[in-house]
Amino acid sequence: MAAPLTREDLTNINTALKAAKEVKAVIARAKQAGLDVDALEAQLISNEARLQGIKAAFYPNGRAS
Numbered sequence: 001m002a003a004p005l006t007r008e009d010l011t012n013i014n015t016a017l018k019a020a021k022e023v024k025a026v027i028a029r030a031k032q033a034g035l036d037v038d039a040l041e042a043q044l045i046s047n048e049a050r051l052q053g054i055k056a057a058f059y060p061n062g063r064a065s
Helices: 007-032 038-058
Strands: none
Touching: 007 038
Protein backbone atom coordinates (compact mmCIF):
# COMPACT_ATOMS: atom_id res chain seq x y z
CA MET A 1 0.00 0.00 0.00
CA ALA A 2 1.32 3.40 -0.94
CA ALA A 3 1.88 5.95 1.79
CA PRO A 4 -0.99 8.45 1.96
CA LEU A 5 1.46 11.33 2.32
CA THR A 6 4.72 11.90 0.49
CA ARG A 7 8.10 13.42 1.22
CA GLU A 8 6.83 16.58 -0.44
CA ASP A 9 3.93 16.66 2.00
CA LEU A 10 6.37 16.38 4.91
CA THR A 11 8.44 19.21 3.45
CA ASN A 12 5.30 21.34 3.15
CA ILE A 13 4.31 20.58 6.74
CA ASN A 14 7.77 21.46 8.03
CA THR A 15 7.77 24.68 5.98
CA ALA A 16 4.38 25.64 7.39
CA LEU A 17 5.48 24.92 10.97
CA LYS A 18 8.58 27.07 10.48
CA ALA A 19 6.44 29.87 9.05
CA ALA A 20 4.12 29.59 12.06
CA LYS A 21 7.05 30.36 14.37
CA GLU A 22 7.87 33.45 12.32
CA VAL A 23 4.23 34.59 12.36
CA LYS A 24 4.12 34.17 16.15
CA ALA A 25 6.88 36.76 16.40
CA VAL A 26 4.92 39.15 14.19
CA ILE A 27 1.78 38.59 16.27
CA ALA A 28 3.74 39.37 19.44
CA ARG A 29 4.93 42.65 17.91
CA ALA A 30 1.40 43.49 16.81
CA LYS A 31 0.14 42.91 20.35
CA GLN A 32 2.86 45.22 21.69
CA ALA A 33 1.63 47.84 19.25
CA GLY A 34 -1.87 47.51 20.67
CA LEU A 35 -3.44 45.70 17.74
CA ASP A 36 -6.18 43.15 18.38
CA VAL A 37 -4.79 39.97 16.88
CA ASP A 38 -6.35 37.48 19.28
CA ALA A 39 -8.47 35.80 16.60
CA LEU A 40 -5.47 35.47 14.29
CA GLU A 41 -3.36 34.07 17.10
CA ALA A 42 -6.04 31.50 18.00
CA GLN A 43 -6.32 30.41 14.37
CA LEU A 44 -2.54 30.09 14.08
CA ILE A 45 -2.31 27.99 17.23
CA SER A 46 -5.14 25.75 16.04
CA ASN A 47 -3.59 25.24 12.60
CA GLU A 48 -0.16 24.62 14.08
CA ALA A 49 -1.59 21.95 16.39
CA ARG A 50 -3.32 20.27 13.45
CA LEU A 51 -0.11 20.19 11.44
CA GLN A 52 1.83 18.80 14.37
CA GLY A 53 -0.84 16.12 14.79
CA ILE A 54 -0.67 15.15 11.13
CA LYS A 55 3.11 15.04 11.29
CA ALA A 56 3.06 12.87 14.41
CA ALA A 57 0.48 10.48 12.94
CA PHE A 58 1.98 10.04 9.47
CA TYR A 59 5.65 10.66 10.20
CA PRO A 60 6.27 9.27 13.72
CA ASN A 61 10.03 9.22 13.10
CA GLY A 62 10.01 12.76 11.77
CA ARG A 63 10.80 11.68 8.24
CA ALA A 64 9.09 10.14 5.24
CA SER A 65 9.71 6.47 4.56
